[in-house]
Structures are given as structure tokens and as C-alpha cells.
Amino acid sequence: MNIKIGLILLWVCCWLSVKGQTYEASPSDFFFSTSAEDRAFMMAPSLISTGMDEVYATLSPSGDEFYYCIKSGPRQSVIVGIRFEDGFWTFPEVAPFSGKYTDLSPFVSPDNRYLYFVSDRPVNDSDELPDFNIWRCPRNPDGRWGNPELIAFSSNTGNEVSVSVDMAGNIFFSADYEKQSLTFDPSALDIYWVEKETDGSWSEIRKLGPSVNTDAIERTPAISPDGKTLVFSSSREEENSSADLYVSLLQNGEWRPAQKLSEQINSSAYEWCPAFSGNGQWLFFVSNLKREMPAVRDYSSLKKWLLGEGNGSFDIYYVKASAIPLQVNYNVSLD
Known part of the structure; x- marks a missing residue:
């Protein structure tokens, strides 16, 4: 009798597992709550958000690839990804082009043709003092990513440490160009952008004005696919141990x-690494918000609290991008 019950339960679990992943039309729906219209939710607890530091996040416009970084300390970071294949999401794996150097800020372009990222990998064999530059992998005909190629405008006099791209190919990034030292200086980070010209070349590097940049740290810009909404992280109103997300909207070319952003997204913790999904429907960001200690403090619950998601390490969160204009005074929408 017990064997029969066990077999029935096993069949039910298998059926629910298969049933729960039938998302061929929109694979990413597997991860998202329908209640994320105006407040943030943690991304895939235990699968993507764990007890490690997960930072940055990007979802392809087709919704069948998700990449992020697992970070440890200031100079250890690898890009990992999951893919929707044969009706199922794979387990996270290190990206084939990552794992040897410090790789950050993966971003799948809205046209799905490139995966951008930043890395301290050497530009050439004589590069004895590598800094962070912007790279990208082109998508091969088989759908996989090709070998990384250095972006032409990426400077060897400073560090570009995050990247975001709109549908027109314009690139927004943070950099420490005004630093006073030879090494990476996070305190000197501001937000810059480069326009994609009609002939495929890049314009000169331009620093955004005082409506975005201040004397404080501005970092990890996220540009919406239509190029009209810029979300970024700044510590302008916080102590150095904290930061919040801010938004600037493009109106009449300015x-x-x-x-x-409101407390439905920001918290008393450190919020950074925003990124729009490739289709513009979702905003991802990262926070080290810590869960409360469990009321029942047995060994199992304490272990889960200390080693699992929400333990004070960085986790990935998401919210509907349509919620952003509702939290500011601008009379515009993302449509």
C-alpha cells in the first residue's frame, strides 16, 4: 500500500514538474509573479538568488536566456547563464567565454545580436596593467555566442565597469575617467554614453549632465530599449555603505x-545593477536586503537563513518596468 502511494506521489510530482514548465510561447513567465506590477520580488529563490552574491542580470528579448554574475570580492566575478531548451530551463552554468578573468555586467542587446559585458581581460599580449573594458560576443548562426571582441571606443585610460544598450545601439556605461589614481577608483564613477552612428561607427564618449551625474557616485546605468528611460544607482542621499535606484526620463531631447524610486523598490539596503529586459517589460536590480531571523530557531531554519537567499549577500529582484513612471512626478509613460 505504501509503495502504491509513493508511486502515485512520484507521478504527481513529475506531472507538476512538466506542467509547471510548459512556457514555450513565453519561457520567462516561469520566473515572474503576476503581482509584480508595482512592487519588487526576488528572482527565482534557490535557483538564481541564493546565499552567494548574484549581481547584474539580463534577459534576452526572446525570453529564453538569462545571464547574471556570481561575485566574490572586488576582483572575482564570473558570468553564468541559464537557457530554455526542450521545454525546460537548464541549471546555471558558467558562460563559455567567462571564468578566467573578472567579468561583469552581461547584457543581451535588444536586437538579440550581441551579449555585451565588461572585463579586465588583457587587450593584447603586452597589456601588463589590464583595466576594465567593454566587450561583446556576436551571436553565431547556431544561436550560441562567438568569441569576445573589444568595443573600439573602450578607453585604456580608465575603467568602464557596466554596460547597457538601447535598440538603436547607443551604449550607456559607468566609468572612472576622472579618477586620480592608476587603478580602479569606484568613488570616481559617473555615467557616460556613446551614440551609434548611421555608418555603424561610434561617436565620441559623452558624459551625461548634472540632471544625472553629481559629485556622488553614479553607477550601473540601465537604458530602456526605446532609449527614453534611464535607471541607475547612486549614493547621493546615503552613506557610503548604501545606495538607491534613481530614474531620469528623456523629454524633448533632454x-x-x-x-x-519609491520604497516599493528601494530599501535601507544597497540597491544597484538595474537592467531592463530585452523586451522592455521588466526591470531587474540587485539588493543585499536581509530577511528577518526565523522565529523558530532550530538548526535547520538557522542554516537556511544564514546560507540561503536573503542572508545579506546580493540577490536579484524584478519589477514591472511600467511601474517606474508611476513613482515619479513626470507625466509620461513607457509606451
Whole structure:
């Protein structure tokens, strides 16, 4: 009798597992809550958000690839990814082009043709003092990513440490170009952009104005696919141990003064690494918000609290991108 019950339960679990992953039309729906219209949710606890430091996040416009970084300390970071294949999401694996150097900020372009990222890998064999540069992998005909190629405008006089791209191919990034030292200086980070010209070349590097950049740290910009909404992280109103997300909207060709997003997204913790999904429907970001200690403090619950997601390490969160204009005073929408 017990064997029969066990077999029935096993069949039910298998059926629910298969049933729960029938998302061929929109694979990424597997991860998202329908309640994320105006407040943030943690991304895939135990699968993507774990007790490790997960930072940055990017979802392909087709919704069948998700990449992020697992980070340890200031100079250890690898890009990992999961793919929707044969009706199922794979387990996370290190990207084939990552794992040897410090790789950060993966971003699948809205046209699905490139995976951009930043890395301290040497530019050439004589590069004795590598800095962070912007790279990208082209998508091969088989759908896999090709070998990394250095972006032409990427400077060897400073560090570009995050990257975001709109549908027109314009690139927004943070860099320490105004640093006073030879090594990477996070305190000197500001937000810059480069326009994609009609002939495929890049314009000169331009620093965004005072509506976005201040004397404080501005970092990890996220540009919406339509190029009209810029979300970024800044510690302008916080102590150095904390940061919040801000948004600036493009109106009449000018970036409006940045406004801080509400407490439905920001918290007392450190929020950074925003990124729009490839289709523009979702905003991802990272926070080290810590869960409360469990009321029942047995060994099992303590272990899960200390080693699992929400333990004070960085986790990935998401919210509907349509919620952003509702949190600021600008009379515009993302449509």
C-alpha cells in the first residue's frame, strides 16, 4: 500500500514538474509573479538568488536566456547563464567565454545580436596593467555566442565597469575617467554614453549632465530599449555603505532631473545593477536586503537563513518596468 502511494506521489510530482514548465510561447513567465506590477520580488529563490552574491542580470528579448554574475570580492566575478531548451530551463552554468578573468555586467542587446559585458581581460599580449573594458560576443548562426571582441571606443585610460544598450545601439556605461589614481577608483564613477552612428561607427564618449551625474557616485546605468528611460544607482542621499535606484526620463531631447524610486523598490539596503529586459517589460536590480531571523530557531531554519537567499549577500529582484513612471512626478509613460 505504501509503495502504491509513493508511486502515485512520484507521478504527481513529475506531472507538476512538466506542467509547471510548459512556457514555450513565453519561457520567462516561469520566473515572474503576476503581482509584480508595482512592487519588487526576488528572482527565482534557490535557483538564481541564493546565499552567494548574484549581481547584474539580463534577459534576452526572446525570453529564453538569462545571464547574471556570481561575485566574490572586488576582483572575482564570473558570468553564468541559464537557457530554455526542450521545454525546460537548464541549471546555471558558467558562460563559455567567462571564468578566467573578472567579468561583469552581461547584457543581451535588444536586437538579440550581441551579449555585451565588461572585463579586465588583457587587450593584447603586452597589456601588463589590464583595466576594465567593454566587450561583446556576436551571436553565431547556431544561436550560441562567438568569441569576445573589444568595443573600439573602450578607453585604456580608465575603467568602464557596466554596460547597457538601447535598440538603436547607443551604449550607456559607468566609468572612472576622472579618477586620480592608476587603478580602479569606484568613488570616481559617473555615467557616460556613446551614440551609434548611421555608418555603424561610434561617436565620441559623452558624459551625461548634472540632471544625472553629481559629485556622488553614479553607477550601473540601465537604458530602456526605446532609449527614453534611464535607471541607475547612486549614493547621493546615503552613506557610503548604501545606495538607491534613481530614474531620469528623456523629454524633448533632454534628460530630466533624476528622481529616487519609491520604497516599493528601494530599501535601507544597497540597491544597484538595474537592467531592463530585452523586451522592455521588466526591470531587474540587485539588493543585499536581509530577511528577518526565523522565529523558530532550530538548526535547520538557522542554516537556511544564514546560507540561503536573503542572508545579506546580493540577490536579484524584478519589477514591472511600467511601474517606474508611476513613482515619479513626470507625466509620461513607457509606451
